[in-house]
Amino acid sequence: MPEETIIRFENITKQYDNDPPVLTDVSFELERGKFYTLLGPSGCGKTTIIRLIAGFVQPTTGAIYFDEQEISNIPPDKRRVNTIFQDYALFPHLNVFENVAFGLRVKRMKPDMIKAKVREALRFVNLEGLENRGITGMSGGQQQRVAVARAIVNEPEVLLLDEPLSALDLKLRSEMQYELRELQKNLGITFVFVTHDQEEALALSDEVFVLNSGVIQQRGTPNDIYDEPVNKFVADFIGESNIIPGIMINDYLVEFVGNQFECVDQGFYPNEPAEIVIRPEDLEITGKDQGKLQVRVDSQLFRGVHYEICCYDKDGNEWLVHSTRKVTVGDEIGLDFGPEDIHVMRLGETEDEFDRRLESYEEVRHAG
């Protein structure tokens, strides 16, 4: 539905001088009221995307639309978006109240209105009563909340968050993750969240965009991306995976490590080379000479919720297993998995081609 689209990127390329482009021909649409995450390693172009939305940089080619109006060359102060910066960028010469009031003051709002709105924003982030505190003495978590209050007090339609949790310690970070998700639900506005932390992305988002070297590799719900990665990069970046070369013999039949297995994938040419993904938690440990694979345990690490077990098969392929069961290093064990645990990836397939293939056999299924 077009009226739900709030931001649209149309063939955006961004290049600085003669360096290789930071973003290459990126197109996407963001819908109103959803939580989006841009996920990728550093230098993948994710921060450039939100800087483009905020207006700090202009696209080299292509156009950005906000509410179907082109905004590519509109300065940041004229855009209805606000940003939470990685270092929070709180004004050190102003106290908490004045930091939050900044956006309202430059809009020349009446002082009593400002007072009421700032109070409300601070209540929203649980910072009531700290109006007169200086910024420099505050903890990271508190500064984070001030930055959130300073942004939302302007009632933006889109909130951009540039790795806002990366400076916090682990416990505070997971706490703030809940708060941010809660905040987004309460405000009902679009969040565009940038992170390199895949767990954070999976936990928070309605939709995740996985980026690498200036190209969107895959977009989808956290479940889609985790269960059906489109290529090796996504499979490797999101969670841990066993990725092994194989051959797609036929629809529903794949061969790897010298055996043929039943699977749920289709739409390949007969005997097409492919890559097989099996998540470590989908491998089940069975006794020796049972299960579908025979491996020898090489090492074992206790990770708290599970053991991380590293095994090798007779061909020398590494198999990573996550299990709550403890094994003995050096033992021969069997590994078992079901057809739906196997995900087969076509070599060099783009996201569009992947979607088209998925659609084509959905149709086949409906027709049959």
Add this chain to the structure above:
Amino acid sequence: MRGRTRTRNIYLIPYMLWIVLFVIAPIVLIIYYSMFNIDGAWSLENYKRFFTPVYLSMTLRSFWYAGLITGFSLLIAYPTAYLLTKTEHKQLWLLLIILPSWINLLLKIYAFIGILGFYGPVNSFLDIIGVGTRQILFTDFSFIFVAVYIFIPYMILPIFNALEELNPSLVAAARDLGASSWATFRRVVFPLTFNGVKAGCRAVFIPALSLFMITRLIAGNRVITLGTAIEQHFLVTQDWGMGSTIAVFLIIAMGLTMILTETGKKVN
């Protein structure tokens, strides 16, 4: 531990000697001499004389000119420093600005006598474009102009440093919150670089209070400041007592300026 403090104290000896011989002793001497009148008798007459209209107006004039020089330097230096932070080869441009300050002050002043003189290039130019030659040397304009030229590097440097230290994401944040570029400057950039401005003003205003070389050579002693008065009392009228008294007040004025432009504890 004690051995280490002792060696540290040895290192301090040259410094302490310097301070005692060239800072404390001269100040004590100045205060001592200011207590003698022109006939060599001990009195506080000089201090009484300082509060007569002649010296008070001279003091006011010194402050006025020092203020003008500081003001114009700031007006030119701030935008220059700001542009410098935006250029690609900052260090090179900065070096070019600092370079003239390494050349002897007198040399530069003599150069200006040549440039601004009645038969100098500026007047030739004015003649060619039809404005006609005029008296440029020995005017308030030439005095302020040359003084600003001399002092400007000392104003640019601290402002440049303050602008360099400014976190660029604060500027981005201000724009993001709806501030125009002017509002961003007024509400964020200027307040956060104000310490640099104060340091620059201090570096210009204090020496500008006691200028006498430029007043003599460029302003032709038509502008009499406290610096000129001290020089005249010591070298011409031989009234060391009065000269010292003026110096005492100058030191007090400098001290006050230091306190007023105190940069305080650093924010950020």
